[in-house]
Amino acid sequence: MVSVELKAIKKDYDLGKTKVRALKGINLTIDKGEFIAVAGPSGSGKSTLLNLIGCLDYPTAGEVWIDGVLVSSLGESKLNKIRLHTIGFIFQSFNLIPVLNVYENIELPLLIRKDVNSCERKKRVTNLIAAVGLAGQKKQRPAELSGGQRQRVAVARALVTRPAIVLADEPTANLDSKTGIEIIELMHTINKSQATSFIFSTHDPKIIRRADKIHYLEDGHLKQEHTL
Amino acid sequence: MKLFLFSLKNAIRSWWRTLILGLFIFFIGLMVTFMGSFSLTIRNQMEDAIINGLSGHIQIRSASAEDDDFAEHMKSRWKGASFLDADLQKRIQAVLKTHSGSLAAGACVRHGALFISDTDKAPCLIIGLDPRSTYYQNAFVLTQGRMLDAEQTHEIVITENLAENLKVKTGSVLGVLSQTSDQYPVDLAVTVVGIVKYRMLSLFGFSGVYTDIDTARELIGFYNNEVSDIIIYLHDKNMTEGMYNTLLEEFGDAGITTESIDLQPVSGQKIKLSTYKSMGNFFISTIGAMIAVFYLLIILLLLIVSILIFNLVYMMGIERYKEIGTLRALGFSKFTAMRIFMTEIFCVTGFFGGLGILLGTALNLYFSIQGMPSPAPAMDFIMGKRLVFQIDYSQIVLTMGLLFGFSFIASCIPAYKACSLRPVETLKET
Structure with a gap:
């Protein structure tokens, strides 16, 4: 079953007098439950691609379909809802809220979900804290955690809304290779147990190898698809 | 949360x-x-200060009284001697009596006069009232002597400013030069029994001179119990507007013509009702x-x-x-x-x-x-x-x-x- 579908996606950035085309006609289909790496050198358009799938930006041309909904033509409030219900984000620099502790950071997206009551919220957060191995650190603030622990919190936060897709933009770039692999393994385990699609970007070959499928981006073009 | x-x-x-x-x-x-x-x-x-010292909450005057604001008196010009005659006073008092539970009324005579000491002279507004009224006493702080005695006449209480100007103290006798309503000169001697300091009003250099009503009548030539105005004091300042409107209506019903409701005059005199807000408008x-x-x-x-x-x-x-x-x-x-x-x-x-x-x-x-x-x-x-x-x-x-x-x-x-x-x-x- 198709989870994400990109049709002839183009994305231009207007840099004053010059226009930069970051994506030059991308066609991509991602099925539910896939664990996919988007690889490519810096500036190849990986982040742009993830931003479009994550409904954070609009394509210049083409269509983005998420769970059967054409999101590239939706207004801001509907995109907010799609991001809240369907998509989870993991960022390169973790993007945790510094004043909130581990529990509160993970709980944050659920605070604006009217369909999740406080009991359910507590249950989900507690389970996820245990799943990412941070049961002993739930009262700690991000500044008191290691890089790997912070990214675990980010993984838990991305999953707490039970999204269909989790997007991770270079999730291991700020981690040492051992911790990076641990994070990818954690994501892979969750992917298998919850059938959530994971799409992550990276240029680290050790990390790329952990993906089920790899899409290589180069110069705004999707060069090849590689299934492991 | x-x-x-x-x-x-x-x-x-x-x-x-x-x-x-x-x-x-x-x-x-x-x-x-x-x-x-x-x-x-x-x-x-x-x-x-305005209510206690000058106007009460509501003041009833002859409609011919020209001064609408007490600030006018600071210029020491007392425009004419308008008055309420004894008959009209009776009719007004009859209406006021029906409200005796919520108001107190007192007669007042005001007149401009020249006060002369041994060394100086100064024009002033003389205010004659019932010395037993406690309201006027609240308008100032007594700094020398005493307040007016209800049993005595030809006594005055003056402000510190005036005492300084005239270089007098308690016990001094002052000459008062005045003019009756029919323009006869009056020359009278009065004794300073008290020197007071106005609350608030001294800010404006306002100098009223207080005396008993009979002495004030003598100075203006009100020989038939005329008064300049009737002052109404209420228990609560917030009742002023309501009482003002009620009285306007009731005076009309009693055949007393007020300026505001312009009926045909019955006694040949019209009256004018003012609240302390309009009389003290400049000060406020x-x-x-x-x-x-x-x-x-x-x-x-x-x-x-x-x-x-x-x-x-x-x-x-x-x-x-x-x-x-x-x-x-x-x-x-x-x-x-x-x-x-x-x-x-x-x-x-x-x-x-x-x-x-x-x-x-x-x-x-x-x-x-x-x-x-x-x-x-x-x-x-x-x-x-x-x-x-x-x-x-x-x-x-x-x-x-x-x-x-x-x-x-x-x-x-x-x-x-x-x-x-x-x-x-x-x-x-x-």
Whole structure:
């Protein structure tokens, strides 16, 4: 079953007098439950691609379909809802809220979900804290955690809304290779147990190898698809 | 609740910024609360001074009386000798008697006269009234001698200013040169029995001379019990407008023509009703203008704080691009993100503004018991030696509303600007 579908996606950035085309006609289909790496050198358009799938930006041309909904033509409030219900984000620099502790950071997206009551919220957060191995650190603030622990919190936060897709933009770039692999393994385990699609970007070959499928981006073009 | 705590934690995290902003808001809360009671007290005191010393709550005069504002008397021009005759007084008193439970009425004779001492002379307004009336005594502080004696005539109580001008003290005898209503000169000797200091009115250099009603009648030639006016005192100042309207109606029903309802005159005389607000309009307005200057300063302070809040929220927006982008990526709408920002400002406003109001109210309470000593002799004319504060608790709500209103206006635009950026733009900043 198709989870994400990109049709002839183009994305231009207007840099004053010059226009930069970051994506030059991308066609991509991602099925539910896939664990996919988007690889490519810096500036190849990986982040742009993830931003479009994550409904954070609009394509210049083409269509983005998420769970059967054409999101590239939706207004801001509907995109907010799609991001809240369907998509989870993991960022390169973790993007945790510094004043909130581990529990509160993970709980944050659920605070604006009217369909999740406080009991359910507590249950989900507690389970996820245990799943990412941070049961002993739930009262700690991000500044008191290691890089790997912070990214675990980010993984838990991305999953707490039970999204269909989790997007991770270079999730291991700020981690040492051992911790990076641990994070990818954690994501892979969750992917298998919850059938959530994971799409992550990276240029680290050790990390790329952990993906089920790899899409290589180069110069705004999707060069090849590689299934492991 | 949790989002509120989130905002609160953000406010605590940036404690230095919160403190700077908070101190300004605290100061405004304190100033507005304090000034609210201070100005309320001053204004009430001025109204009380006019009521007690000059007009009562309502004054009934002949419609031919030209002076509509007591400030006119400061020019020492007493325009004509209009009067209410004995018959009209009786008819007026008959109407007033039906309200005897809620008002007290007294007759009064006013006339301009020239007071002459051994060395100097000064024109003044002479006010003749029943010496037993306690209202006029409340209008000033006795600094020398005594108040008028109900059993004596040809005694006067004068203000400190006048005593200084004429270089007299208690026991001095002054000559009074006057003119009767039919323009015959009157020359009389009166004894100064008391020297007083007006509450509030001395600010304007107002110098009334108080005497018994018979002496005043003698000076103006009211030989048939005429009076210049009848003064009505009410138990409660807030009843003035209601009683004024009731009396207008009832005088009309009793066949007494008032200026306001222009019926055909029955006795050949029309009467004019005025409240202390119109008679003391100049005094009240001047005090109002002084209070307005104080408030203008507070508004200026509020504007400065608004600019400060605007800049702080703008800086917060820039510093927290990453946070805003994260929230938006997680599905927060721009209004929810904005709410988090503004709640932070409201927390600071509520806490520090509340503290300012609390301290202001505590000060007001203290001064309402102990009285606030006048900080400088120059302030004595407004405050007396000690100003006993009056407190209006509804001002606390108003002040809080004012602070929140300004905080909302000042933080709304920068918060909206920061949260309206597309999430991808704010995430780029990371």
